[in-house]
């Protein structure tokens with residue numbers, strides 16, 4: 001047995017022994033409704049920060065620093081609404097060890113029993129091997145997993161294999177306000193020694209096989225505004241005699257993408273990095289099929305039937321989605337209004353090697369051109385309203401290699417290397433500001449229902465997940 005194996009067996013045994021305490025820790029965390037998007041619950045988000053602070057102190061942190069982020073910028077109902085703090089903490093400062101920053105968030109999505117939960121969302125219940133409660137998988141389970149790991153080390157008198165810097169935020173579900181700035185400010189201070197970042201805030205692709213995530217798509221979000229008459233009009237009087245903004249908008253939006261998801265804006269697909277053989281081979285063993293997609297979508301409406309096509313189009317090709325039209329009549333019934341001003345919203349999920357600025361230019365020019373073809377006298381503008389970059393890491397670097405060993409050790413199976421179709425913007429911020437590799441090491445399963453009703457974390461994922469996180473620290477700490 002290698003020396004790591006010798007260390008891990010008693011550690012895993014300790015984690016098994018402490019299982020009831022670990023479930024209690026998660027129960028206590030879930031009981032605090034730290035919903036960041038609900039202003040009335042802001043004190044609870046602060047209470048959750050206090051909870052973490054107490055836990056970290058009990059575990060013997062060398063430092064705990066609470067970073068106040070000031071007042072939340074508008075739009076807010078309470079102009080004095082304080083932002084939840086960032087909880088920073090350090091365990092160890094041995095210059096001979098690697099320093100790993102561990103990020104997690106302690107706020108959660110809203111949840112009401114009336115939404116259809118089978119039980120009170122803020123009372124953790126264990127049923128059929130599942131820990132059900134808001135935040136169980138996103139992201140209180142993984143955050144508690146790290147604390148559990150520290151407790152197991154402490155009770156065994158086992159030295160940590162790396163120095164740990166924690167960064168826990170309370171606004172992740174509400175746009176991570178203030179986090180980018182804080183990371184930039186602390187890059188050369190609190191985070192000075194950090195050489196690697198680990199984030200457990202995503203999920204396995206499916207339900208059977210653990211994964212390591214090495215890529216995320218970005219998102220550029222646009223809006224098209226069209227203004228015509230001075231006020232909303234009646235179609236009985238003005239229908240057929242004026243240029244209607246809604247007709248213009250639907251015309252332009254219909255030119256952006258075809259019904260098979262192909263982006264029709266010239267130049268966009270040309271920016272996409274070609275698929276290499278090495279990359280294509282990563283898709284072979286991934287556990288996924290079209291049924292899983294249909295189940296998740298709740299319909300049989302898949303564009304592609306093969307696993308590889310589905311996953312590539314979710315992960316490594318761009319997509320364009322039409323989201324909505326502001327100002328359009330959207331209620332029930334037969335209102336005969338001609339809206340005076342409409343704003344169409346759409347976004348493009350971006351991938352390597354798309355250039356964000358060039359994309360904006362292509363999109364805006366294309367929309368202008370298509371509108372011009374309509375020869376409408378209405379006022380027309382297209383603008384970018386939000387963008388977040390894509391991220392791709394080298395799935396064969398030290399971090400991924402250590403995480404692969406840790407996953408195999410605990411789960412007895414080689415993890416699938418996956419990407420995700422969505423974004424975790426903070427991934428890129430850490431990489432850029434700290435010059436560190438980032439690893440996404442998920443704990444929960446693909447069917448956990450983060451953000452949805454009856455959110456759960458399977459008990460084995462919580463306990464074996466705690467072991468995986470622990471083993472990762474040991475394997476990574478041992479890399480040269």
Ligand SMILES: [Zn+2]
Nearest residue numbers: 138139172201
């Ligand atoms: Zn999350």
